[in-house]
Every structure is written in structure tokens, then in C-alpha cells.
Amino acid sequence: MIAIVLKELKxxxxxxxxxxxxxxxxxxxxxxxxxxxxTNAELVTQGIDAMPRIVRVMFGIDGVSLTTAxxxxxxxxxxxxxxxxxxxxxVGSSLLSKEERDKTAEYLYTKPYxxxxxxxxxxxxxxxxxxxxxxxIWLTSVFILVPLTNGxxxxxxxxxxxxxxxLTQLLFLTLGLLCSTLVRNSRKAVSTGFYLLLATYLIxxxxxxxxxxxxxxxxxxxxxxxxxxxVKQGISPLFLLLFAIISALSISFSHRLYNTRDxxx
Amino acid sequence: MxxxxxxGLSKYYGxxxxxxxxxxxxxxxxxxxxxxxxxxxxxxxxxxxLGLIRSTSGEARLFGKPVPAxxxxxxxxxxxxxxxxxxxxxxxxxxxxxxxxxxxxVESKRQVEELTERLQFDxxxxxxxxxxxxxxxxCIIQALMQQPRLVILDEPGSxxxxxxRKELFDILEELNQKGVTIFFSTHVLDEIxxxxxRVAMIKEGRLLQVGPVDKLPGRDMHIxxxxxxxxxxxxxxxxxxxxxxxxxAKPEYYRVLSRQPVNMLVANLSQxxxxxxxxxxxxxxxxxxxxxxxxxxxxxxxxx
Numbered sequence: 001m002i003a004i005v006l007k008e009l010k011x012x013x014x015x016x017x018x019x020x021x022x023x024x025x026x027x028x029x030x031x032x033x034x035x036x037x038x039t040n041a042e043l044v045t046q047g048i049d050a051m052p053r054i055v056r057v058m059f060g061i062d063g064v065s066l067t068t069a070x071x072x073x074x075x076x077x078x079x080x081x082x083x084x085x086x087x088x089x090x091v092g093s094s095l096l097s098k099e100e101r102d103k104t105a106e107y108l109y110t111k112p113y114x115x116x117x118x119x120x121x122x123x124x125x126x127x128x129x130x131x132x133x134x135x136x137i138w139l140t141s142v143f144i145l146v147p148l149t150n151g152x153x154x155x156x157x158x159x160x161x162x163x164x165x166x167l168t169q170l171l172f173l174t175l176g177l178l179c180s181t182l183v184r185n186s187r188k189a190v191s192t193g194f195y196l197l198l199a200t201y202l203i204x205x206x207x208x209x210x211x212x213x214x215x216x217x218x219x220x221x222x223x224x225x226x227x228x229x230x231v232k233q234g235i236s237p238l239f240l241l242l243f244a245i246i247s248a249l250s251i252s253f254s255h256r257l258y259n260t261r262d263x264x265x
Numbered sequence: 266m267x268x269x270x271x272x273g274l275s276k277y278y279g280x281x282x283x284x285x286x287x288x289x290x291x292x293x294x295x296x297x298x299x300x301x302x303x304x305x306x307x308x309x310x311x312x313x314x315l316g317l318i319r320s321t322s323g324e325a326r327l328f329g330k331p332v333p334a335x336x337x338x339x340x341x342x343x344x345x346x347x348x349x350x351x352x353x354x355x356x357x358x359x360x361x362x363x364x365x366x367x368x369x370x371v372e373s374k375r376q377v378e379e380l381t382e383r384l385q386f387d388x389x390x391x392x393x394x395x396x397x398x399x400x401x402x403x404c405i406i407q408a409l410m411q412q413p414r415l416v417i418l419d420e421p422g423s424x425x426x427x428x429x430r431k432e433l434f435d436i437l438e439e440l441n442q443k444g445v446t447i448f449f450s451t452h453v454l455d456e457i458x459x460x461x462x463r464v465a466m467i468k469e470g471r472l473l474q475v476g477p478v479d480k481l482p483g484r485d486m487h488i489x490x491x492x493x494x495x496x497x498x499x500x501x502x503x504x505x506x507x508x509x510x511x512x513x514a515k516p517e518y519y520r521v522l523s524r525q526p527v528n529m530l531v532a533n534l535s536q537x538x539x540x541x542x543x544x545x546x547x548x549x550x551x552x553x554x555x556x557x558x559x560x561x562x563x564x565x566x567x568x569x
Contacts, residue, residue, distance in 0.1 A: 112369065114337040260319060265318075
């Protein structure tokens with residue numbers, strides 16, 4: 001099994017490096033902008049306030065004053081999260097389907113490991129991938145953003161929001177996996193994963209914009225560990241439970257569907 | 266014990282026929298050929314045996330155990346060579362062999378070295394640089410290196426040059442002498458004639474015949490090729506001997522497919538002034554054509 005993990009990590013390293021590079025560049029650009037934003041915080045905040053609210057909500061800058069280091073981190077977190085979730089969906093939806101896309105399924109699935117074992121092993125690979133993204137986000141926040149802000153007081157907030165981010169990544173990873181077992185065509189599986197991500201993002205935007213339907217937050221993983229809420233109230237046990245249930249169901253259904261379906265060869 | 270056993274095995278892809286009601290037993294230690302034209306259902310049958318696809322109805326068993334849903338430990342006993350080979354292009358041949366050996370508990374280094382040498386394969390190159398033939402060699406090595414009890418090959422000779430193909434069949438025969446069951450599909454009949462103990466013939470998803478190679482229907486036929494000098498026989502006269510046709514490129518030559526006993530056949534032929542005569546047993550190719558070629562097509566140029 002370790003052989004599969006190492007092979008998967010080796011073959012997927014280029015893709016992971018690209019995603020890590022995108023995240024790192026985003027963090028660096030954000031850090032470069034920090035000085036300008038912090039010295040003109042009031043002006044920038046006025047500019048943001050002048051935008052239509054829907055735009056502010058869509059870009060994660062609604063209700064953010066940008067006058068504190070924490071606010072600035074939360075804006076950056078929004079972009080980190082978008083990248084990290086897109087990565088998680090991409091990894092999840094291609095873990096299994098790429099074997100069929102690349103015509104290597106006939107080789108892999110005639111080896112003496114059950115499909116269930118292979119799903120689990122690939123899931124481990126997926127977790128390592130999303131963990132690498134979460135780790136980079138934490139590292140860039142700690143080592144690039146924090147020194148600039150002189151605000152070591154936001155370290156606990158960075159830690160807890162990164163945990164929330166990682167949990168949401170795991171959720172999108174398992175949902176992506178489910179997509180790849182529901183949709184047989186590999187390209188469609190990946191695009192279905194992204195449609196799901198987009199749909200949950202739009203639901204999150206709608207809930208936040210309306211402001212009166214918070215009880216619908218269970219519909220979108222974007223809200224399970226919402227950074228602003230997590231910073232104020234910590235990780236919600238209810239959403240933690242929901243995360244566990246959805247992840248477990250996604251994995252369970254993926255096993256059931258993938259074990260019994262014809263492979264596309 | 267049967268290495269392979271199917272009972273009423275059927276597969277439909279939606280409304281399209283894959284295979285229908287395949288009943289077949291392959292005994293342990295046999296070399297079993299599975300022949301049929303393209304699209305007959307050979308690959309579908311093999312994929313069902315390997316659990317890559319699920320049957321619509323019926324059952325397949327390997328070594329007495331049902332083919333497991335979703336694969337599993339049973340495949341430690343099986344080596345598989347598909348007709349089309351695709352691997353991870355980022356790997357070298359050696360990487361793939363090392364990776365493959367990680368799936369098994371058997372020490373395979375010696376087998377890899379021996380097979381690599383016999384098949385004249387260079388494992389140090391990148392997989393994306395391999396030709397179709399070299400990919401096939403790599404596939405054969407990785408399928409055989411872990412000492413399987415059953416080897417399933419789908420069109421094993423395709424892509425290999427005649428020398429390597431001969432070497433492959435030598436290797437398969439040697440494995441069989443050690444008790445390994447060989448099951449392979451092909452439409453190249455001399456491969457079947459060369460090493461198979463029994464064959465199954467499949468056509469349009471249905472099994473036509475299963476039996477020893479020398480007991481196949483049509484094995485009682487004789488192929489007569491003759492040149493008749495002087496007055497040429499009528500169609501009716503030749504029809505008494507068998508299915509006859511002129512050989513277009515050779516005037517006065519006839520090819521006759523006859524089921525008459527040899528002495529009767531010779532007696533009937535003796536009435537003609539023969540300048541050339543050859544009587545031979547049919548090849549599997551000819552039996553194959555007899556079984557598969559549409560009667561209407563066979564009737565063209567035919568005297569009966």
C-alpha cells in the first residue's frame with residue numbers, strides 16, 4: 001500500500017507544486033500590499049464600502065474594516081480558502097477517475113488489492129495533498145503576514161481558522177471523491193466537483209447577503225467553519241458533527257458505488 | 266479443480282450485446298485458447314473474469330471462488346496481459362516493475378531478469394518512449410514475474426515480432442509444464458494450434474464450440490487443391506466431392522473442401538486427369554472461416 005501512496009505522491013507532485021505556488025504567490029502579493037493597505041486603512045475601507053454589498057460579500061470583504069491585522073488576515077484567508085477548496089475538489093474528483101482517464105485502471109485493478117483498499121489508499125494521498133496546502137497556508141500566514149503586522153497576537157486565530165480550513169478541505173475532498181464515483185467520465189467528474197464547489201460558494205454568498213437565513217448554513221461547507229465565526233466563537237460542535245457525517249457518508253457511498261460499477265477501460 | 270468456470274455468464278452494455286450465456290470450464294494446468302473475430306466478446310469475457318466489469322447475469326469463478334466484487338487477494342494468483350497496454354508515462358520500465366512487485370509477496374527479481382533477457386527488453390527507458398511492442402513486453406514481464414497460477418492474456422501476440430512471439434509462447438509452455446494455467450484470446454489461429462490443449466470459439470457473444478483442438482468441428486474435412494487438365498468438370502460433378510471453388514489466379518486449379526473419407530475422395534478424384542493434387546487437413550484458419558464466414562459470402566465463387 002505504501003508503494004501506491006509513494007507512486008501517487010510522486011506522480012502528483014507537479015500538480016501539487018503548482019497549487020502550492022499559486023497559494024504562495026497569493027500570500028506574497030497579499031503581504032506586499034499590506035503596508036499600503038494598513039497605512040491607508042480608512043481610505044481603503046471607504047473604497048470597499050463604496051462597492052455594492054453583493055460584490056463585497058462575493059469577495060469576502062463585507063464587514064471588514066481592514067484596520068487591524070486580524071481583519072487583513074481574514075481577507076487573505078478568504079482567498080486562501082477559495083484556492084484550497086478548489087484544490088481539494090480537484091484532487092478528490094481525480095483520485096480515482098484519473099486511472100480510467102489515463103487507461104491505467106486495467107493495470108491497477110487487476111492487482112491483488114480490492115477497489116476498497118485502493119480508494120482508502122488514494123484517500124490518504126488526497127489527505128496528504130490537502131494537508132500540504134493547509135500547512136503552507138499556515139506557514140505563509142505565520143512567517144510572511146504575522147511579521148509584517150507585528151501582530152503575534154493573531155497566532156491563535158490563524159491556528160484555529162487553519163484547522164477550520166483543513167476540515168473544510170477534507171469535506172470537499174470527500175465530496176470530490178463521491179463525484180468521481182457518481183460520474184463515470186473523468187473530465188465530467190472533475191467539472192461536476194467544480195460545479196458543486198461553485199454552487200456551495202453561491203449558496204454561501206446568498207446566505208451572507210440575505211443575512212436572515214443563517215439556519216441554511218448547513219447547505220454550504222463554506223459556512224461550517226467560517227473564519228469570522230470561528231475566530232469569535234471557536235469551531236461549532238454541530239458543524240463538526242455535520243462535517244463528520246457528510247465526510248463519512250461520502251466515503252461510504254464512494255466505496256459502495258465504486259465497488260460495484262464497471263470500470264471504463 | 267477448475268481454474269476458470271463460468272455459468273450462464275452474460276453481459277449487456279445497455280441494450281448492446283456483450284456476451285450471452287457463456288458456460289465454460291478451464292481446468293487447472295490447461296492451455297486454453299479463446300478464439301473469435303473482433304467484437305465477438307473475448308475481451309468482455311476476460312474483463313468479467315477479472316472483475317473489471319460486472320456481469321448482467323450468471324457467474325464467473327476462479328479457482329472455485331466467485332470473482333470478487335471489486336477485486337482482492339484472489340488476484341495474487343493471476344497474471345494478466347491486456348490487449349492494449351497503458352502505463353504511467355512518467356515511470357521507467359524498471360520503476361513500473363518495482364512498483365508492480367510491491368503488490369505481491371513473492372520475490373521476483375530473478376524472474377524479472379530472466380524474462381527481461383528472454384524478451385530482449387530494456388527496462389531502463391522511460392515508458393513514454395516505448396513502442397507498442399515494448400509496452401507489451403513490459404506488460405508480459407510484470408504479469409509473469411510474480412509466479413501466477415493462472416495467466417490470462419488478451420491477444421498476447423499483437424505488437425510482437427515473430428521471434429519474440431515465439432519466445433513468449435515458449436515461456437507460456439514452460440510455465441504450463443510447471444502447472445500454470447494459461448487462458449488466452451486471439452484471432453491468430455496458429456498461436457492456438459501451436460500450444461493449446463483446448464479451445465473455445467465465440468461468435469457474436471455466444472460460445473459456439475469448446476473442445477480439444479484436434480476435435481474441433483471441421484477437423485474431419487480435407488482441403489483438396491488440384492489442377493485438372495483437359496476437359497474441366499461441371500459444377501455438379503465437383504459438388505459430389507465437396508464445396509469447390511476455382512482458384513482465380515490459377516486457371517484449371519480448384520480448391521475443394523470435402524468431408525468424404527480419404528479412400529472415397531481419392532476414388533472420386535481418380536476419374537480426372539490430375540496434373541497437381543494436394544490433400545491436407547484444414548488449418549484452424551480454414552475451420553474458423555467455415556464457422557464464421559457468412560454463408561452468403563462463402564457461396565460467392567462456390568460451386569455449390
